[in-house]
Amino acid sequence: MPHKLASYLSRRIPIDHGDGCFLYDEKGKEYLDCIAGWCVGSVGWKNEEIKKAIVAEAEYGRYVPAFLQFRGWEEFAELLIKISPNPKLARAIRCASGSEAVEFAIKCARAATGKQDIVSIDGVYHGHTYGAASVGDACHPSMGPCAPGFLKLPLPHPLRGPSESAVIAEFEKLVLNRKTIAAFLSEPVWTNAGAIAPSPSFYPAIERICRKNKILFIMDEVATGFGHCGTLFGSQLWGVKPDILCLGKAITGGYATLAATLITQSIYLRTFRMPSYVTFGWVPLDLAAARANVEIITRDRLWENAKNVGAYFLEKLQKFKDRPNIGDIRGVGLVLGIEIVKNKKNNAPHVVKALLLQNACTRRGLLLEIAGNTLFMTPSLIFTKELADRAVAILDSVL
Numbered sequence: 477m478p479h480k481l482a483s484y485l486s487r488r489i490p491i492d493h494g495d496g497c498f499l500y501d502e503k504g505k506e507y508l509d510c511i512a513g514w515c516v517g518s519v520g521w522k523n524e525e526i527k528k529a530i531v532a533e534a535e536y537g538r539y540v541p542a543f544l545q546f547r548g549w550e551e552f553a554e555l556l557i558k559i560s561p562n563p564k565l566a567r568a569i570r571c572a573s574g575s576e577a578v579e580f581a582i583k584c585a586r587a588a589t590g591k592q593d594i595v596s597i598d599g600v601y602h603g604h605t606y607g608a609a610s611v612g613d614a615c616h617p618s619m620g621p622c623a624p625g626f627l628k629l630p631l632p633h634p635l636r637g638p639s640e641s642a643v644i645a646e647f648e649k650l651v652l653n654r655k656t657i658a659a660f661l662s663e664p665v666w667t668n669a670g671a672i673a674p675s676p677s678f679y680p681a682i683e684r685i686c687r688k689n690k691i692l693f694i695m696d697e698v699a700t701g702f703g704h705c706g707t708l709f710g711s712q713l714w715g716v717k718p719d720i721l722c723l724g725k726a727i728t729g730g731y732a733t734l735a736a737t738l739i740t741q742s743i744y745l746r747t748f749r750m751p752s753y754v755t756f757g758w759v760p761l762d763l764a765a766a767r768a769n770v771e772i773i774t775r776d777r778l779w780e781n782a783k784n785v786g787a788y789f790l791e792k793l794q795k796f797k798d799r800p801n802i803g804d805i806r807g808v809g810l811v812l813g814i815e816i817v818k819n820k821k822n823n824a825p826h827v828v829k830a831l832l833l834q835n836a837c838t839r840r841g842l843l844l845e846i847a848g849n850t851l852f853m854t855p856s857l858i859f860t861k862e863l864a865d866r867a868v869a870i871l872d873s874v875l
């Protein structure tokens with residue numbers, strides 16, 4: 477294979493095709509895909525209904541630029557708004573990637589409030605563009621200066637702290653001392669930090685502080701949206717109502733390149749003059765695939781399967797918790813993590829060990845990912861208990 481791509485950290489598994497919850501490499505080796513593109517896969521690979529929708533759209537032979545109208549955009553926006561976790565969400569911004577969805581959230585929050593600071597949780601990934609990288613953990617020193625106006629609260633880590641109440645108190649203090657905060661932005665479950673779910677009272681407390689101080693509450697559901705947490709949206713786990721919602725990944729199930737930012741009507745009225753032109757925002761071919769995907773998820777209530785199979789999978793994984801190097805086994809729905817530590821006394825992260833375990837799983841035909849020192853799994857929403865058993869058997873032999 478030539479090496480001309482400027483990609484990094486890719487593992488040497490040349491993928492040929494997919495089928496359901498499996499991927500196959502060029503030599504025909506089968507992999508149980510427990511990552512599904514990192515929260516991307518929803519209805520599984522090679523879905524016939526989506527294939528039909530793409531072929532039907534291809535017959536129209538059209539690309540519609542943003543300065544013309546397209547009925548499909550309005551219908552998809554209406555669908556997203558209808559299923560969204562806050563009835564006040566009223567408008568959808570078309571975009572092409574999760575990073576862009578986060579960029580629009582930041583821009584809208586600043587434009588709507590006239591304030592500049594965005595508060596987020598340290599050590600969480602929100603995308604690769606400058607705003608998204610700066611609100612998240614991806615502004616590498618080599619690309620500095622990072623975008624200004626971003627403040628971080630520590631992640632309430634289950635093994636290494638601080639406590640959630642300490643983080644909430646820190647937010648309260650920050651809000652008291654600073655009148656320039658436009659928004660709080662976070663993932664409802666910290667997928668990228670290693671499948672960490674806060675307790676049910678954490679986000680409602682943060683949301684209350686936001687409401688009291690006229691700070692917008694933004695949920696980045698690029699990874700958690702569309703079912704992986706066992707609810708259609710992660711926000712529904714905590715009963716919070718985001719003013720701005722960032723969507724990507726499983727919105728297309730991996731069949732298209734498309735994302736969205738949902739905003740309330742009052743934010744829309746204060747931001748609609750802001751440039752939001754995206755050349756590849758909801759291209760009809762992408763839209764056909766994404767729409768079919770979202771319709772299948774909602775029609776078949778696939779988040780319920782994620783909840784049931786995820787609970788079963790998590791319970792089976794618990795048998796590993798006394799093994800050496802296992803610091804924590806946690807998850808919500810089909811967002812699952814096994815945290816690898818140096819020893820159980822200090823719970824220090826052991827990234828090298830996690831990588832070795834990941835490689836051993838790959839050799840045995842199980843694909844999972846690494847989030848820091850955590851073995852990370854987010855299989856498709858159609859995952860089954862039998863497949864969970866198969867993954868557990870491979871993990872058993874490796875751990």
Ligand SMILES: Cc1ncc(COP(=O)(O)O)c(C=O)c1O
Nearest residue numbers: 573574575601602603698699724
């Ligand atoms: C929570 C979250 N937000 C934003 C992004 C950025 O999405 P994209 O890679 O589509 O730009 C990601 C990608 O991993 C993500 O996990």
